[in-house]
Amino acid sequence: MSFEGNPTPLYLKTVLVVDDEPLIAMMLEDMLADLGVQQVRLASDLSAARRLLDETPVDCVILDVRLREGESYFFADFLVGQSIPLLFSTGIDPDGIAARFRNVPTLAKPFGEAELRSALLQATARKPSLANESER
Numbered sequence: 805m806s807f808e809g810n811p812t813p814l815y816l817k818t819v820l821v822v823d824d825e826p827l828i829a830m831m832l833e834d835m836l837a838d839l840g841v842q843q844v845r846l847a848s849d850l851s852a853a854r855r856l857l858d859e860t861p862v863d864c865v866i867l868d869v870r871l872r873e874g875e876s877y878f879f880a881d882f883l884v885g886q887s888i889p890l891l892f893s894t895g896i897d898p899d900g901i902a903a904r905f906r907n908v909p910t911l912a913k914p915f916g917e918a919e920l921r922s923a924l925l926q927a928t929a930r931k932p933s934l935a936n937e938s939e940r
Contacts, residue, residue, distance in 0.1 A: 814839045814840045814841060814921065814924060814925070815840075816836075816840070816841045816842070816863040816864060816924065817841075817843060817863055818841070818842065818843040818844075818845060818860055818861065818862045818863055819836050819841050819843075819844055819845070819862060819864050819865070819866060819924075820844075820846075820847065820853060820856055820857065820860075820862045820864075820865045820866070821833065821836075821844060821845070821846050821847070821865075821866045821893075822847045822848075822849075822850065822853045822865060822866065822867045822868060822871070822876065822879070823846075823848070823866070823868040823871075823893065824848045824849065824868065824871045824872045825868075826848070828868075828913070829846045829848070832844070832866060832893070832920070835920050838917060839917065839920065839921055839924070843860075845860060845862070848871075849871060850871065850873060850876060850879045853865070854879075857888075863889065863928060864888075864889040864890065864891065864924060864927050864928050865883055865888055865889070865890040865891075866890070866891055866892075866893050866911075867879065867880060867883070867890055867891070867892055867893065868892070868893055868894060869892050869894040869896060869901060870894065870895070870896060877902055877905070880905060881934075884932045884933065887931055887932060888932065889927045889928045889932050890908060890932060891908060891909040891910065891911060891923045891924065891926070892905070892908055892909070892911065893910075893911045893913060893915075894910060894911070894912065894913060895912075895913045897912075898910045904934045905934065907932075907933055907934065908927075908932070909923040909926040909927045910923075911923050
């Protein structure tokens with residue numbers, strides 16, 4: 805599945821995908837490879853994701869909001885604190901995401917390669933931040 809007509813290639817070396825659904829993780833891995841990402845790391849839970857982050861620097865993390873172990877917001881807080889770009893990939897209504905993460909790009913499942921590319925560009929174009937306290 806190749807997204808044709810990319811105006812510019814994605815210059816991302818490593819992306820970490822945190823999703824507990826194997827088919828979704830593999831689909832993302834294929835899409836990211838098609839978009840030119842050099843290395844995709846997969847984690848099905850947050851402890852595995854943390855270990856992978858300790859081993860390899862990443863350009864961006866794609867994080868499912870709801871994992872088997874619960875919501876992943878505390879891990880998203882960690883990523884923002886470390887200035888690691890992230891985007892959410894979720895099956896929940898984007899309006900249902902915690903208000904403090906309203907600045908984080910969000911992909912609503914199902915999504916295609918064009919939406920993924922756009923969200924990656926948005927996530928990596930700026931320093932990650934939480935919504936202002938006054939906006940909560």
